[in-house]
Amino acid sequence: MSNKNINRLFEALTPKNEQKEKMFHNILVRSQNESKRHRGFTPVKRLRFAVLSAVLMVCLTTTAFAAAYMGLDKTFLNFLNPVDNEQAQYLSNGAYVVDKQVANENGTLTIKQVIGDSNLTYVLMDFTAPEGTVLHADRYRFGDTTISSKLGGYSIGYHVLDDGNPKDNKISLVMNIQTKKSLAGQTLHFTFKDLQAADPGPRGLFNETVIPGSWETAFKLDFKEYSNLYQIDQNITMFGYQAELKTISISPISISLKIESSTLSEIFEAADSLRKTGENESLDNFPITINYKDGTSETTRIFTGSTSADYLTNQMLTIKKFKNVINDKEIASIVFFDKEFPIHN
Amino acid sequence: MESNSLLRTDKELAELYQRHADLVYRLCYIYLKNPVDAEDAVQSVFVKLIKSQLVFNDHEHEKAWLTVTTRNYCKDVLKNWWKTRRVALDSLPEVSSWNGNESSGKVLARLLSLPEKYKTVLYLYYFEEYSVKEISEMLGHKESTIQTQLSRGRKLLKIDLGGNYLE
Numbered sequence: 001m002s003n004k005n006i007n008r009l010f011e012a013l014t015p016k017n018e019q020k021e022k023m024f025h026n027i028l029v030r031s032q033n034e035s036k037r038h039r040g041f042t043p044v045k046r047l048r049f050a051v052l053s054a055v056l057m058v059c060l061t062t063t064a065f066a067a068a069y070m071g072l073d074k075t076f077l078n079f080l081n082p083v084d085n086e087q088a089q090y091l092s093n094g095a096y097v098v099d100k101q102v103a104n105e106n107g108t109l110t111i112k113q114v115i116g117d118s119n120l121t122y123v124l125m126d127f128t129a130p131e132g133t134v135l136h137a138d139r140y141r142f143g144d145t146t147i148s149s150k151l152g153g154y155s156i157g158y159h160v161l162d163d164g165n166p167k168d169n170k171i172s173l174v175m176n177i178q179t180k181k182s183l184a185g186q187t188l189h190f191t192f193k194d195l196q197a198a199d200p201g202p203r204g205l206f207n208e209t210v211i212p213g214s215w216e217t218a219f220k221l222d223f224k225e226y227s228n229l230y231q232i233d234q235n236i237t238m239f240g241y242q243a244e245l246k247t248i249s250i251s252p253i254s255i256s257l258k259i260e261s262s263t264l265s266e267i268f269e270a271a272d273s274l275r276k277t278g279e280n281e282s283l284d285n286f287p288i289t290i291n292y293k294d295g296t297s298e299t300t301r302i303f304t305g306s307t308s309a310d311y312l313t314n315q316m317l318t319i320k321k322f323k324n325v326i327n328d329k330e331i332a333s334i335v336f337f338d339k340e341f342p343i344h345n
Numbered sequence: 346m347e348s349n350s351l352l353r354t355d356k357e358l359a360e361l362y363q364r365h366a367d368l369v370y371r372l373c374y375i376y377l378k379n380p381v382d383a384e385d386a387v388q389s390v391f392v393k394l395i396k397s398q399l400v401f402n403d404h405e406h407e408k409a410w411l412t413v414t415t416r417n418y419c420k421d422v423l424k425n426w427w428k429t430r431r432v433a434l435d436s437l438p439e440v441s442s443w444n445g446n447e448s449s450g451k452v453l454a455r456l457l458s459l460p461e462k463y464k465t466v467l468y469l470y471y472f473e474e475y476s477v478k479e480i481s482e483m484l485g486h487k488e489s490t491i492q493t494q495l496s497r498g499r500k501l502l503k504i505d506l507g508g509n510y511l512e
Contacts (some may be wrong), residue, residue, distance in 0.1 A: 009453050010472040013374040015384075020366050023384050027362070027391045225381060 009304060010091060026093055034202070073113050074126045075161050075172050080253070081117075081324040087252060091115060091325065094224030106130065106213035107140060112189040114219075118227035119249035120305075121320045127195060129169040129211055136166050137197035139204055140173060143192040147177070149186070154179045155306040166195075178306045178319050184225040189218040226251035228328070230344075236337050238257075238286075239270035248334055248341060252325040254305065255288060259316045264309045267316075286318045289335035354490030364393060366410060368473065369415050375464050377427035378457050386422060390415050409483050415466060416484075456502065470495055 015023070072080070074093045082088040096109040110126040129135055141158040154177055161172040177183065195211035227249045236245050236259075243261035261267060271285040284303040291297045305319035333342045373383035393414055401407045426434050456464060469475045469483070477495070481488040 006467065006471045009456055010371060010468055012376075012453060013371040015370040015380075016386075018382065019380070020372075021388050023366065024359070024362055024371075026384075026388045027395070030392050032386060058361045162464050222385075237475075262493075 002265055005012075008041050029093070031090060058204075072115075075163060076113055076115075076122075079159070079161050079174055080126075082252070083327045087325065087327065091252060096221065096230070097224040098219045100217055100219050101224045102217040103106070104203070104212050104213050104215065109193070109215040111219055113143075114223050114224050115226075115253070116177075116182065116221065117225055117253055118229065118249045119179055119183045119256040119317070120321060121179070121183045121219075121221060121223070121256040122253065123175040123177065125175060125326050126143065126163075127171050127211075128174065130193075131169060133211070134167055134208070135171045135197075137210070139198035139206070139209075140171055141196055141198075142156045142161060142192040142194060143196045143206070143209060144191075144192045145175070146193075148189040148191075151179050152180075153258065154279045154307060156309075174328075176321065178321075180308075180317060182227070183221045184223055185221070187220045188220055189216070191216045217239075222249055226253065227256075230328055232341055234339070234341070236339050238267045238337050241270070243251070243269050244265065245336060245339075245341070248336075248343070249253050250334075250343065251329060252321055254321050254330050255287070255290070255326070255334070256317060256319045257286075259318070260314050262314050264311055264314055264316055268309055284320070286336075288320060291333045291335065291340070292330050293328070293332045295328065321331075358395070358492060361394070361407065363416070365411050366391075366403060369411055371468065371472070372412065372465070373417045373419055375457060375468055376381065376416070376423065376461065386415070386419055390418055393418070409479075412469070412483055420461070459501055462494050463501060466491055466494045467498045467502070 017145045037049040056331050057340055067279050071096050074087070076095075077091075080091060082091055095115045097112050097113050100111045102109050102111075107130065108128045110128070112124045112126060114121060114123050116122060127135075127140075139158075139162065145152060145156050145162060147156075156178075157176045159174045159176070161174060163170060163172040172290040193212065194205045194209040197208055197210045198206050199208070228251070230248045230250065232245045232248055234245055236243050238259070238261070241261060241263040243263075246260055247260075249256040280301040284300045286307055287300045289299040300320050304323070307316065307318040309316040331343045333340050335341070366387065370383055370387050371392070373386040373504045374380065374416075377383050388413065394411065399410065401410065411447050456467075459467075464481060465484075469480050470477070475483070481485075481491045484491070494503060
C-alpha cells in the first residue's frame with residue numbers, strides 16, 4: 001500500500017463544513033451549560049455565543065451555515081413536549097432544518113424541520129391554502145403520500161398542531177414516518193396528494209378532499225439519530241408461542257422492539273385485530289411497561305405506533321410512539337410479555 | 346497567544362477550532378468508527394480545551410495536546426460504551442477513488458478494525474506526518490516501540506488486505 005493510498009483513506013474521514021459548524025455550535029452550548037452548572041467557572045459572556053458563531057462562519061467560508069442545528073421550531077417543541085430544558089437542548093441539537101417550499105395554484109407546502117431516531121422520523125410542515133380559504137378542521141392529512149425509495153415498507157401518519165390561529169388559511173402538520181431502519185442522512189423523494197380533512201366530531205372519517213393537488217419534493221433527512229440499541233437475544237413467550245426478543249432501541253421519541261419467531265402468524269392471530277376502545281383509538285396488543293429509575297412506571301395501553309411482521313424472515317418490529325417525549329436516560333428496565341429487561345444507560 | 350482559554354478572544358477560540366477540528370474528528374472516527382459518536386467526542390474534547398488552564402507554546406503544542414486528549418477520551422468512551430454500540434459498515438464514508446480490487450469502504454473498514462495502537466501510529470505518521478521521535482514524545486512510548494508498531498501496523502494492513510495493495 002502506498003503512502004498516497006493510506007492518506008486517501010484517512011482523508012475520507014475528514015468532516016464536512018456543515019458537520020464542523022454543527023459541532024462548534026454544540027461545543028458552545030455545552031460550554032455555556034457547564035459554566036452555568038459549575039461555581040467558580042467564569043461565565044461566558046452573553047454575546048459570546050453569537051459572536052463566536054459569526055466568527056466561525058467567516059472562518060469556514062461556507063454558504064451552507066448550519067442554522068439547521070440552531071434550535072427547534074417553537075410549534076415543534078410544544079408538540080414534542082420535552083421533560084426539561086436539558087432534553088429540549090438535546091432534541092434541538094439533533095434537529096435538521098429543511099426549509100423547503102413547493103407550491104402550486106392550490107397551496108404551498110413548506111417542509112420545515114426533521115428529527116428522528118432508529119425507526120421513527122418526525123417532519124414538521126406548514127400548508128398554506130390560497131387567501132380566503134379557511135382551514136379549521138380538527139384533523140388533516142394528505143390522502144396519498146408516497147416515498148420513492150427502497151425503504152421496504154413504511155407507515156405514515158399526520159398530526160395537526162396548534163399554530164395559534166385556527167381560522168386562517170394555514171395549518172401546521174407533523175408527519176410521522178415509521179420505518180425498519182433509520183432515515184438519518186438519506187435524501188428521499190416525496191409526493192403529497194390531496195389534502196383531506198376529517199368530518200367533524202369524534203367519529204370523524206377522512207372522506208373529504210378539501211384541497212386537491214399534488215406537491216412533489218425531495219429533501220435530506222440529516223437529523224442526528226437519537227437511539228441507543230440494546231442487544232437482548234433472549235427467549236420470551238408471546239400468547240403461548242416461543243419467540244426471541246432480539247433488540248430494544250430506545251430514544252426520547254420512541255421505543256422499538258425487534259422479535260423473531262417461527263410462529264409469527266399464530267402470534268398475530270392470537271393478538272387478534274386491534275380492539276377498538278373508543279373513537280380513533282385501539283389497544284396496544286404488544287404493550288411494554290417502562291420502569292423508571294425513580295420507581296415510577298408506565299405501560300403502553302393505547303396503540304400509538306406501528307407493528308409489522310415479515311413472515312418470510314420470521315421477524316417482527318413493534319414501534320411505540322409517545323404523546324410526550326420520554327425521559328430515555330431515566331429508564332431502568334423494559335417489561336415485555338412478563339419478562340423484564342434491564343437497561344444499562 | 347493568551348494562556349487561559351477562558352480569556353482567549355472569540356476569534357482565537359474559533360480559529361483554534363478551525364485549525365484542529367479535522368485532526369480531532371479523524372482521530373475520534375478512527376477510535377469510535379462512526380460519525381455520530383465521533384461528533385460527540387469532538388465536542389467533549391473541545392469543551393475540555395475550553396475549560397483547560399493550559400498554556401500552549403505554539404500551534405504544534407496545541408495539536409499535540411489535542412491528539413493525546415482525544416486518544417485518552419476515546420479510550421474512556423470505548424471502555425464504557427462498547428457493549429451497547431454497534432457499527433454498521435455502511436456508516437463508513439466512501440473514499441473518493443481507489444485503484445485496488447476491493448471497495449474503498451471495505452478497505453477503510455479493515456483499516457479501522459486494526460488494533461488501536463497500530464492505526465493511531467499509522468495515522469500520525471502517514472497523514473499528520475509526525476516523525477517517529479515526535480510520536481514517541483506525544484504518546485509516551487520509546488521510539489523503538491513506535492517503530493515496531495508502525496512496522497507491525499503496515500504488515501497487518503498488508504496481510505489484512507491480502508496483498509492487493511502492496512507497493
